[in-house]
Amino acid sequence: MKQSIVKRPMWAAILSDVHLWVPVCVLLVGVCLLLVLR
Amino acid sequence: MSVALKTDAEKQVRSLHLVGVVCGLAAGAWLGTAEAPVKLAAGQASPFIVTLGMVLGVFMARWTIPVLLKGAGFVVKDLRQNAHLIVWALLAGALWVVANTLTVYAIRNVGLSIAFPLWNMNCLVGLFWGWLFFNELRGAGWKGVAQVFGGSAALVVGAAVLAWATTTRTPGASGNALLGVAAALGAGVLWGTQYIPYRKAYISGINPLSFVTVIAFGELVSTLILGTVFAGGVTNLGHQLATARPFLFWLFLGGFCWVIGDLFQQYAAKYIGIGRGIPLSNTNQLWGLAWGALVFGELASIGEHARLLVLTGSLIMIVGAALIGSAAAPASERSSWSEAMQRECNRYSLDRARVSTILQGDDPLARQKPQRRWWEALIPLCSLGVMAWLGFSIQRPNVGLNLPWMLCLLAATVCTLFFSGLLLWRRTRFS
Numbered sequence: 263m264k265q266s267i268v269k270r271p272m273w274a275a276i277l278s279d280v281h282l283w284v285p286v287c288v289l290l291v292g293v294c295l296l297l298v299l300r
Numbered sequence: 301m302s303v304a305l306k307t308d309a310e311k312q313v314r315s316l317h318l319v320g321v322v323c324g325l326a327a328g329a330w331l332g333t334a335e336a337p338v339k340l341a342a343g344q345a346s347p348f349i350v351t352l353g354m355v356l357g358v359f360m361a362r363w364t365i366p367v368l369l370k371g372a373g374f375v376v377k378d379l380r381q382n383a384h385l386i387v388w389a390l391l392a393g394a395l396w397v398v399a400n401t402l403t404v405y406a407i408r409n410v411g412l413s414i415a416f417p418l419w420n421m422n423c424l425v426g427l428f429w430g431w432l433f434f435n436e437l438r439g440a441g442w443k444g445v446a447q448v449f450g451g452s453a454a455l456v457v458g459a460a461v462l463a464w465a466t467t468t469r470t471p472g473a474s475g476n477a478l479l480g481v482a483a484a485l486g487a488g489v490l491w492g493t494q495y496i497p498y499r500k501a502y503i504s505g506i507n508p509l510s511f512v513t514v515i516a517f518g519e520l521v522s523t524l525i526l527g528t529v530f531a532g533g534v535t536n537l538g539h540q541l542a543t544a545r546p547f548l549f550w551l552f553l554g555g556f557c558w559v560i561g562d563l564f565q566q567y568a569a570k571y572i573g574i575g576r577g578i579p580l581s582n583t584n585q586l587w588g589l590a591w592g593a594l595v596f597g598e599l600a601s602i603g604e605h606a607r608l609l610v611l612t613g614s615l616i617m618i619v620g621a622a623l624i625g626s627a628a629a630p631a632s633e634r635s636s637w638s639e640a641m642q643r644e645c646n647r648y649s650l651d652r653a654r655v656s657t658i659l660q661g662d663d664p665l666a667r668q669k670p671q672r673r674w675w676e677a678l679i680p681l682c683s684l685g686v687m688a689w690l691g692f693s694i695q696r697p698n699v700g701l702n703l704p705w706m707l708c709l710l711a712a713t714v715c716t717l718f719f720s721g722l723l724l725w726r727r728t729r730f731s
Contacts (some may be wrong), residue, residue: 272384275647281433281500285391288493292398295486299405299479300530 315316316661317628319727320572323564324580325621326720330561332587333713338554339596340697341547345405348531349540353548355397355523361391362516364683365559366509366538369730372679373670378510381665385506386514395497395519399490401526402483409480413467417460418484423452423579425492430575434499435640437575439632447627452579454620459585461613465606466589466599480492494575498566502520503641504648505655507663507731508566512559546695552687560717567724573637576624583621586614594705663731 276282316333366375379386399419405530406415430436437445501511527537541548561584568577589610592598599610629637641659645652654664724730 263696272648274343276384276387279647281496282387282391284429284433285395285493285496288490289391289395289398292402292486292490295482296398296401296405296526296530299402300482 308641309556312660313634314628315727316571319571319661320568320577321580321625322720322723324568324572324577325583325625326580326716327561327564327568327622328583329576329587329713331581331584332560332561332589334554334558335584335588335710336554336591336595337550337557339592339701340548344547344697345544346525346531346540348401349544350551351397351400351404352523352527352541353535353544353551354555354558355519356548357552357553358559359516359520360552360683360686361513361559362555364680365563366513367676367679370507370509370666371670371672372676373672374507374514374665375510377670378507378665379514382501382504382506382510382650385497385501385504386513388500389514390518390521391509392494392497393515393520394522395490395494395505396515397519397522399487399493399494401530402487402490406480406484406487409476409483411480413464415484415487416463416467417456418481419488419491420463420582420585421456421485422488423582423648424456425489426495426578427452427575429493429496430499430525430573433496433640434503434573435633435636436499436512436573437633438636440627440630441632444627444630444633447576447623448579450626451620451623451625452575454581454616454623455579456536458613458615458617458620458685459582460617461609462585462589465609465613466592476652482540493580495569498569499574500644502566502570503637503655503659504644504650505658505663507658507665508563508570509730512563512566512584514520544688545693547697549687549690549694550697552690564720567728570659571728572629574598576627579624580621583617585654586617589614589731593640595702595709597700597702601659661728661731663729666729666731 309524311437338350341353345353403415403419406419409415427436431438437448440448502508524537528534531537531540544551565577565581568581573579593610599607602610612622637659638656641655642652644650645655
């Protein structure tokens with residue numbers, strides 16, 4: 263049986279990647295900490 | 301598989317582990333050496349200007365070295381093949397800059413002796429992310445896990461002992477202790493998290509020389525934004541930078557040395573993972589100590605007890621590095637790494653066979669040798685011109701230097717560059 267492979271657009275793959283959101287969240291926490299320290 | 305083939309494959313794996321370990325140690329040497337020129341300028345300008353000056357040097361080096369070694373055509377083609385990684389490269393640059401700025405506040409509030417051991421835990425954070433997201437240490441067996449975790453812990457403890465013994469606990473480091481500790485811990489977590497983009501990039505097959513060219517933009521833009529916000533606006537920042545011009549040469553030089561160290565760190569992260577590569581490159585503390593003690597005479601006034609602590613801390617770090625260096629990933633762990641690679645290939649529609657070949661140190665793109673253009677020479681020439689321009693207005697630093705020790709350490713550092721670079725070239729052609 264043939265199986266069709268549906269390719270996701272690159273941006274959709276990036277935005278649904280947990281490897282992106284963990285560093286982004288850590289970065290935001292760091293920026294907030296800087297604002298408090300300022 | 302025949303015995304001969306199996307032995308050959310094992311040899312390949314062992315040689316790649318050796319390349320990774322040597323790169324990790326060379327990274328330590330160059331990251332530590334980068335502290336020396338920065339020390340010459342550190343007392344002369346505000347921390348933001350020191351960071352900005354260094355980042356400008358880093359930016360130049362992050363373009364000059366890849367263009368010299370691989371050519372702009374290679375870098376552009378490699379980035380096109382891995383366009384999705386541009387986001388992670390920018391993120392890595394931003395994480396580094398925010399972490400670096402946090403350390404300024406940490407030192408102000410609690411002093412270096414307390415702040416350093418806290419942010420130095422970044423390698424344990426990296427180890428955790430490597431295990432969680434990239435299957436590092438999975439299948440390594442209890443002995444492998446004990447070696448890597450024990451070695452990393454030894455490096456953290458050893459560095460903490462060194463920081464404790466060598467840092468003057470100044471009463472001036474008075475501030476909000478809680479915020480200082482939070483800033484130091486935050487810097488450690490941010491630096492540790494910066495290794496997620498690193499490992500992500502390399503299990504996708506990009507060349508470190510291409511990846512760092514984009515990290516440079518993340519670093520530069522973030523530094524400019526933070527510098528503008530925290531140093532009183534663009535005009536003030538420009539004015540401070542102009543005032544610091546006599547010392548900018550040292551900061552640029554520090555940035556160049558730092559990039560060489562960082563490139564070795566990237567190769568270590570690529571070939572032995574962040575769990576092993578990052579702790580090894582954290583041996584920079586030993587090199588920084590050697591420069592401080594032997595060239596700048598920083599330990600001349602410390603007592604017997606502190607000297608004993610310095611020796612103990614150094615030995616603990618060396619034992620830690622030896623433990624990690626001898627913990628080669630077994631076949632079962634390498635199989636887990638392959639699963640992580642497969643996941644990336646599926647998610648981003650990458651060619652699995654190509655990525656797998658690259659991770660064995662053989663990049664098909666490098667074999668194609670994209671043509672070099674004449675204008676590529678402008679990039680290194682521009683760097684050379686800027687360095688010469690800054691060199692003309694250089695001000696002799698008012699710091700006593702031990703010249704014979706400086707030459708010895710310079711020779712040793714250049715030897716690590718030559719030996720590690722040669723090994724990397726022979727085994728991977730800088731793949």
